[in-house]
Amino acid sequence: MLKSKNTTLGEYIIENQSSFQYSSGELSKLINAIRLAAKVVNHEVNKAGLIDILGAAGDTNIQGEDQQKLDVLANEKFIQTLKNREIVCGIASEEEDDFISINSNDEQHRNKYVVLIDPLDGSSNIDVNVSVGTIFSIYRRITPEGTPVTLEDFLQPGRNQVAAGYIVYGTSTMLVYTTGDGVNGFTLNPAIGTFYLSHPNMEFPETGKIYSVNEGNYNHFPQGVKDYIKYCQKEEDDRPYTSRYIGSLVSDFHRNMIKGGIYMYPKSSKASNGKLRLLYECNPMAFLAEQANGKASDGHTAILDLQPTELHQRVPFFCGSIKMVEKAEEFMK
Ligand code: P6P
Numbered sequence: 001m002l003k004s005k006n007t008t009l010g011e012y013i014i015e016n017q018s019s020f021q022y023s024s025g026e027l028s029k030l031i032n033a034i035r036l037a038a039k040v041v042n043h044e045v046n047k048a049g050l051i052d053i054l055g056a057a058g059d060t061n062i063q064g065e066d067q068q069k070l071d072v073l074a075n076e077k078f079i080q081t082l083k084n085r086e087i088v089c090g091i092a093s094e095e096e097d098d099f100i101s102i103n104s105n106d107e108q109h110r111n112k113y114v115v116l117i118d119p120l121d122g123s124s125n126i127d128v129n130v131s132v133g134t135i136f137s138i139y140r141r142i143t144p145e146g147t148p149v150t151l152e153d154f155l156q157p158g159r160n161q162v163a164a165g166y167i168v169y170g171t172s173t174m175l176v177y178t179t180g181d182g183v184n185g186f187t188l189n190p191a192i193g194t195f196y197l198s199h200p201n202m203e204f205p206e207t208g209k210i211y212s213v214n215e216g217n218y219n220h221f222p223q224g225v226k227d228y229i230k231y232c233q234k235e236e237d238d239r240p241y242t243s244r245y246i247g248s249l250v251s252d253f254h255r256n257m258i259k260g261g262i263y264m265y266p267k268s269s270k271a272s273n274g275k276l277r278l279l280y281e282c283n284p285m286a287f288l289a290e291q292a293n294g295k296a297s298d299g300h301t302a303i304l305d306l307q308p309t310e311l312h313q314r315v316p317f318f319c320g321s322i323k324m325v326e327k328a329e330e331f332m333k
Contacts, residue, residue, distance in 0.1 A: 009035055009175065009186045009195035016179060027138070027163060027179065030087045030113055034136055037081040038167040038175055039193055041074045041120070041134060045169040046190075048126055062097045062312055063277075070126050071095055074119035074134060082115055089141055090114040090149030092311055094121075094280055099311060101148045110146065113162070114139050114153050116280040121166075122248030131170035133250025136177075137284035138163040154311060158283030158304035165288065166250045176202065176254065178291040183257075199258075204294035207323035208260020209241045212252040220268035224299075224332035231331065249276065253285055253319065257292055262320035262328060266299065274316040278308055282317050295325040299332045 007015075010032070017028045048070055057069045075095040082088050083102055089111040092099040102111070118135040125132050139160055141153045165177025173188040175195055185199030211232045218226060232241040244261070246252050252263045267274045276282050286296030286303035296303040296319040306315065318325050 007197040033081045033085045037078045040077050042173045061095050071120045071123045078117055078119050088113045088115050092116040092154045094118045099154050103148050112140050114141055118280045125248050131251045134167040135284050155308040161287045164284035168250045168254050183288055183292045203292045204257050204321045205260035208321045210244050210261030211241050212245045213264040217268050220270045221266050225266045228328045228331040256320045260321045262324035265317045267316040273314040276317045278313050278315045289319050295322040
């Protein structure tokens with residue numbers, strides 16, 4: 001497979017399609033649609049400070065969170081692009097109370113993929129110019145082709161994903177994704193609007209020295225989590241580790257995948273299932289983590305093995321270098 005560093009994303013998708021089993025080209029068209037939407041959102045994110053697009057949109061989403069204007073715009077752009085390209089039969093989004101059935105005509109129902117997205121994760125960072133990201137997760141539908149999608153098509157275990165990835169709108173904009181054959185990172189050259197393969201075969205180092213958690217919640221964590229955090233801070237062996245927490249899952253994940261580290265969003269007495277959503281945050285990031293020789297669990301069970309029950313359900317999330325996640329799990333036994 002093409003892996004030279006000047007491969008464009010477009011060339012890579014075409015090359016990848018030939019080796020992706022039962023690819024009818026629809027998945028390639030789907031990844032291409034995400035590529036286009038990513039460029040549009042990147043343009044808006046990068047100029048956010050310049051035009052009146054900062055601040056809340058005056059509305060709140062199902063999570064009860066203030067919707068930032070860019071949240072709304074990113075959500076609209078990804079949904080519009082996926083609809084226009086007539087590639088998917090259903091979409092679920094953090095910003096939409098219910099899933100969207102793409103059924104403008106019978107031909108639409110022939111499309112076999114459903115997409116779940118967090119259109120702009122970490123959006124509270126927008127107004128302070130800290131990086132944010134988009135997360136996407138792709139499944140093959142399980143209900144019969146030719147019929148409208150049902151909730152069942154979205155409540156599949158993460159193990160069923162056919163592709164997943166994120167765009168990080170940071171110092172540079174990158175699209176990082178997997179179709180089950182490793183993880184590859186593409187960096188956008190904004191001058192010409194082309195993504196180039198800059199990080200082939202991304203992998204988590206087996207262990208690391210970075211832990212990412214909101215320590216402001218320390219007093220509300222289960223004892224096992226408190227004990228692990230104290231272990232990270234202890235002056236012995238290869239510790240103390242460094243604490244790095246950006247408040248943007250995509251950015252913390254991306255840094256930890258390159259340098260080695262663990263990201264944690266545990267349950268607490270304030271949030272009995274943690275904060276992160278299983279379907280469009282934890283499952284795609286867990287698919288990427290496992291494809292990059294990392295690990296992702298809810299503290300006890302692999303994220304990808306959890307059977308979802310609700311569209312916006314939350315789960316505790318521990319993800320990153322395999323040895324660090326295993327150590328944290330030991331403390332939580
Ligand atoms: P807290 C952003 O809202 C997000 O979903 C993740 O991107 C981020 O890691 C986490 O929540 C931050 O949450 O409670 O620490 O501010």
